[in-house]
Amino acid sequence: MEFIIFILVQALWFGTISWKFYLAADRKAWEAFVPVYNTYVLVKIAQRPTYWVLLYCIPVVGVVMGIIMVYELLHVFKFRKTWQTAAVMGSFGLYLAFLNYKEKLKYWGRDDAFIKKNLGEGVNSIFYAIVVATVIRSSTFEAYTIPTSSMEKSLMVGDFLVVSKMHYGVRVPMTQMTLPLVHNKIPFLGIPSYVSWPQIPYLRLPAIDPVKAGDPVVFNYPMDNMPVDKKENYVKRCVATPGDSLRIINTNVFVNGEAFKFPDRAFPQYLYYVKTNGQGFSKTQLKRDFDINYLTNTEQRKYPTDQDVYQRTSDEFIMFLQAQHLDDIENLPNVIKVWPVVADRPGSIADSTLPQGLVDLQNGQAEEILFPNPDSGHGERPYDDTWDNFGPIYIPQAGTTVSLTEKNIHAYRRVIGEYEEHDLKINSDGVVFIDGVESDKYTFEKSYYWMMGDNRHNSLDARKWGYVPEDHIVGKPVFIWMSYDKHGKGINSIRTNRVFTTVNGSGERQSYFWHFMVFIALFQIVQIIRRKRAA
Template sequence: MTTFHWLLFFLIIQLIHGLGTWKLYEKAGRKRWEAFVPVYNSIVLMKIINRPTWWTVLLFIPIINLIMFPVIWVETLRSFGKNTTTDTWLGFFSFGLYILYINYTQEVTHISDRSLMARTKTGDTISSLLFAIVVATLVHTYVMQPYTIPTSSLEKSLLIGDFLFVSKFHYGARTPMTAVAAPMVHDTLPIVKTKSYLSWPQLPYFRFPGFQKVQKNDIVVFNWPADTVYKFFDTSGRSVVKPIDKKSNYVKRCQGTPGDSLQIKSGTVYINGAALILPERAKTQYSYFVTYDMNVPIDFEYVLKDIGCTDGAGFKNETRDTLYLRALTSEGANRLKNIPGIKTVSQIVSQEGEPNIFSHSENWNADNFGPIYIPEAGKTVALNLKSLPFYKRIISVYEGNDLKVVGDDIYVNNKKATTYTFQKNYYWMMGDNRNNSEDSRYWGYVPDDHIVGKPVFIWMSWDTNGKGINKIRWERLFTTVGGDGQPQSYFKYFLGLLVLYFIGEYFWKKRKNAK
């Protein structure tokens, strides 16, 4: 839906509200016209139902309003003496239209001083639960979202089993685009395993101002642009077209920002002709072939653990002297070369073209790629059959134009086009685990409206291969994701503050009881 359609929809809802409540407004001592004025009618309604004016704001926050509307319907009914269980359910299941029935058919009296306390323990519990859901949804949507690392694409920097807090405010919180969705879940409802949202209607994209822009080398959480999988890690082959904010969440490192020229040579990323310098915490990994002397005993389990290789697959047997390592840093490879019995350590660099590489350019692959231009909003590029594969998805999908190719001519919105001006900014995202990451090399650019947030904190790290208490990676608890130098755990400081809190609470209660 466009902004105009939403405005029209909003005005229709306001008209229905006015027609369905104006008599109730009069019975509460207000003017009938006050029921029809957008926004102002909500402020007046809060006074009628004896609720704080700031509740009006909650009615206009996507997802939060889905929780608040039923609350307002029930509160309105109770403010006019309709407080039976039947009245409550009728208000809820009629989507508030029961109020219209009351407005025209029932003689009711406004209760201006009604008690706001729940009459039953169940009612009190429901009220508390709804309040907790509203607060949690606000935090989850606009401040901080928990996130789990599911794959090894950022191995070393982020590990499988890391539990993160992802900041929404660093890059600016994005308001939900999916208007009807369950709060605090992504695309799937737990237990029942069904969609958690309705694909229609969709709100226009809007992002609040952030404290910073996405920078090169930032680790970023974003919605996977090419996502059509029914469910993450689903192997059934089912597919579904998802709204932007319900596409699967990916986490990668930003390697290119709008306006950059990016190229990959032998696995190294070059930006505007210069090799991209990674931060100290980034540990780029590649795949290697290792040959060794079969007559020299080598404890490979110990060696690989010592050099930080957790992803080794062996061809090693009695007749073969080669080991394949899927993910190893260059530092680890240099250390491996110095171990007695190791003959060669060779980084695997692909030289042949990959058919599934982005733009399907001949001879390009994950290790040798580009150069390509990363689109910047407002910039114009030449558009022809050679450049079209790079920008086709941008023009037709991300920016919503009608794109056609007739012979050698390209038409955008039924007009012949030899140039194209970008409407959005785009980013290039890649994993540090270079040979084991599905990233922009395969599906292309990430539009700015797909950016979710910035990981800032690891609060828990769970190693499924560990045993007992060692399943928890203690050294990673309460560590920051970004910053200079090596990660440092603040877990001991957290424990200290927790102990001080309980000690302080104990003495406070003891002193209070003494009085």
């Protein structure tokens, strides 16, 4: 409704400040007040292609087209100073109103020679490039980088991804008033790049594939306090889909009673406790043989999430390891034994054979309050879940009705009150009121997903903040076009085995980098031969 109100107010305002321009161009005054149609007429007045109307109606792109159309309107009436276009935009149209009511308007038509002389091809090309790039970015593919290690070693810090918006259905941008080609902040200034009002209702075009368990997914972080499409982008692996029941037992994930299977190109990591003979580890060897980052104190302060090794005592370490490397680590000459770190539920009896340092570590992790416990700050803990022993928990599906209890309301509190925008209140007796009506059942209006990082003990994911609503889904990572290891040395800082590789698929990852380089070389040779023949 707010978007409809915005469109009507916008049309009324535009008509008020421009109707005399329409009259001077031999059009009707009322045409300036009709939403969308006024844009069609304006395009005709400016002598521009009709398809510009469609571009103007695309969210975000419409902002750029609005600037262009202001320039075009002023141009055909011979108000051709750059500052005049800037004055209209900077005054939110008041300068256009001044011209509309105070100037004697005469329609001169379009002068392409003037535009070419004064703006040049460069400015036109820049605006055209911005429009095209914005359309591509919002409707087909977008580039992302992996900033943190929550998906190591499946998707790694320094991977540059191409994310498909089409796989799960293109989500129409919801925030209308935003700068193109930036997400939620203006670079270098750090201020918001958007205006929250108005919001376009959630709409998603048909999908190529549904989100499936096992897919890596880019989504908007649900806990951010911003418009949905402006929330920070996260990438995790979808572990459970709407209607599923999930449980974690000693780090092993079970969905609907069956063990979750990682796809071929997933390389999950877990935390291990390592006992040595007192001799330390070679940073160079760990990096070379296992791609394990054992950083210096300075490096760790600079890159706090990249560290894979922590020394606790003179002979005890904790390490993030892949299962495929366990045997090799255990066979190192300085290693006595390796234990997995598994946080049991609070109150469980500890294994007396374990090192005290490991017991203390596991007990500390078991004390952390996770979803769906209330984040009240008072230590309330109706659920005794830990990172490694969690659930069972139901993943809400649109149309499904659940009974509400004093305990499970904590799991659905944010769903009902935030994501589905109902007025939710719980009185001191634990009675639930939804939109003022006492309720012991609730029917979900949206579907939700459960996302977890492959770096299971170094990932802020659904175990901490809960469900991801369907309208927060952004896209599917499909391609790694570059991979840079900031802890590598020289040429080894480029992970050539990951450059130009596909994210998904069966079997080992294959790089198409050299195929691409050969293609570029052949293309250049063909171009040289053609130029020589033409000469």
